[in-house]
Amino acid sequence: MKPSQQSTPKSYSITKAQQNVLNVIREFLNSNAHPPTLAELSGILGITVNGVRSHLLALDRKQALKYIPNISRGIDLPSVQPSGVPIYGYVPAGNPFMSQDNVVDTFEVQRYISGSKDVFGLYVRGDSMKDAGLATNDLLFVDPNVPAQSGRMVVALVEGEPTVKWFHKDGPTVSLIPANKKYKPIVVNKHDENFKIVGVVIGMIRAMDKMRIDSTMKLRKAS
Amino acid sequence: MKPSQQSTPKSYSITKAQQNVLNVIREFLNSNAHPPTLAELSGILGITVNGVRSHLLALDRKQALKYIPNISRGIDLPSVQPSGVPIYGYVPAGNPFMSQDNVVDTFEVQRYISGSKDVFGLYVRGDSMKDAGLATNDLLFVDPNVPAQSGRMVVALVEGEPTVKWFHKDGPTVSLIPANKKYKPIVVNKHDENFKIVGVVIGMIRAMDKMRIDSTMKLRKAS
DNA sequence: TAAATTACTTCACAAATATACAGTATACGA
DNA sequence: TCGTATACTGTATATTTGTGAAGTAATTTA
Structure with missing residues (x-):
């Protein structure tokens, strides 16, 4: 934490009063879409406008915020919330x-869901990926820009039908493997026109607002 | 979509010019932490300040934004992005x-993860909820403010140890039921001091960046 | 203890910002 | 076609908001 530039003017770390100013600004931004003015801070903090100003200048020096001169409400807190x-x-x-x-x-x-901006969501329906822990109504994050590799879960279009499966490449053929013994793997030629990888599953989210133990009971009986 | 109040002044839907103003504001907010002033919009749009103002008043009437009178940069766009x-x-x-x-x-x-502001995340470890589709490294959203009901998944503290289980209440006793035949349910008295419900699981998210087919293979062999 | 930083205040002032009021021209719906 | 909303321009004018300079007292670091 030692200053790396000798040109940096000497300064203490953020003081209690300065931290307070920072907190007030943060609170202000929680209920307003715009940063506060010096006068507003002055009113909240109970000190004069120039008192506020000197704090802001100090906080700017310490990189705790950006204080843009000459423009109203020119207070930018980094990393919002x-x-x-x-x-x-x-x-x-x-x-x-x-x-x-x-x-x-x-x-x-x-x-x-990091990565490309093309990521999209897709709901799961059916039990063909049961053993991979996917259930109906789960929401998948699919990235169309990630190259499919063996062992990854993909969304594919087989004869126009979208489907989620494990992906496995084996020479000229690719297999789409379900995670449920009830279903058979789909094996197609790499260049098959009726086959297309839509994207790779990079994440999943499940809402459990209404999910009940019953569903597990059923799973238990079935397995 | 018909107006429900007869007091509502007649107004057209958002026009092209107004939409343009809206877009410019949005762009402005993408590179600045504060909303623009009328003068700034005037400069960008190439029209006078009063031209901008009348647009803002119209957009406020149409609820496309909040225009706060008498304060600088008093433009609030709802629902950021x-x-x-x-x-x-x-x-x-x-x-x-x-x-x-x-x-x-x-x-x-x-x-x-709607509901209370106290929702927090918790990673899953172990396979005791395997049949409910939970695997190690899954992230649970837990809401401490939702009352536990039979059939819901809960996080409980049993003798100081946090654990995820199905919750079932039966008179004076409560059961914590794992979703895996390998484990036995935990049955305790409702008022047991060594037992405490931390919260109800309201959601789950899973990152699948590295998840491979192998894990399913293992699951398959095991079941 | 000396030098510097913080934590303010006061008075004065210059910009930045928003409003008021008056027009002009065009487009739109009943 | 009438009445109203839109889409602006212009000229002023109030406020808001931010700056400058100077000063006092307490606190901190070397």
Whole structure:
């Protein structure tokens, strides 16, 4: 944390008063789509406009925010908000796990559906991928720009019908393998006109608002 | 879509010029943390400040944005961006499914992890919920504010150890039921001190960047 | 302890911003 | 065709909002 540039003017770390200003700005941005003015901060903080200003200049120097001169509401907080949920770790894992220190990560879908901007979602229907843990109504994230490799889950168009399967390439032929003994693999020629890889499954999300134990019971009986 | 209030002033739908203003504002917000001023929009659009103003007033009337009078940069665009991926429908389903008309929904995590602000994420480890489709490294969304009901999946603390199970209440006792024949249900008294429901599982997400067919193969052999 | 930074205040002032009011011309729906 | 909304322009004019310069006191680091 030592200054790497000798040109950097000497400065203390962020002080309590400055942190307070920062917090007030953050709060302001939670209820307003625009940053506050100096006068507004002045009113909230109970100090004069120039008092606020000197804090902003200091915070800008310390890179805690960007203070753009001469323009109204020219306060830019970097990295807005995680907009996400904290992630605490693994289950089961060491406890107590629900503490702020224990936040392993912050959830951002971008992390999961990273990659190309062409990623799209697709709902699962049917049980052909049951053993891979997919159930009807699960939502798949499919990336059309990821090249299909053996061992990956893909969405393919077979004779115009979209289907989710494991992908396996074997010389001139490719196999689409279901994760359910009830169904047989589909084997086609690599250049078959009636066959097309739509994309690779890079993620999945499931809403469990209404999911009940019954579904597992059925699974249990079936297996 | 007919106006429900007779007090609503007559107005056309958003015109091309207005849509253009809207687009410019959106673009502005993509590169700036603060909304534009009337003067800035005037410069970009090539019309006078009052021209801009009348557009903003019209757009406010049409609820396309909020125009806050008397404050600088008082332009609030609702629902910033979907930040999401389009969802096309079910698999398998009628084709051709990848067309803009076919967008069933736009993915927003909020939709899935809706409810309280206390929702948090938790990684799954182990195979005790295998038959419910959960695998190690899956990320669960847990809501501590949803009351546990029989049939729902819950995260519980049993003697200090966090665990994911199906929840079943039966008079004075509650059962935590694993979705894997290898494990036995845990039955405890409702008021047992060593037992505590942390929250209800409301969703799950899985990253499949590296997931390979091998894992299914193993599942197949095991079942 | 000396030099610098913080944490403010006050008074004055220059820009930046939004409004008011008055027009002109075009397009649209009943 | 009438009445209204749109799509602007222009000239002023109020406010809002940000800056400058100077100063006081407390705090911090070397």
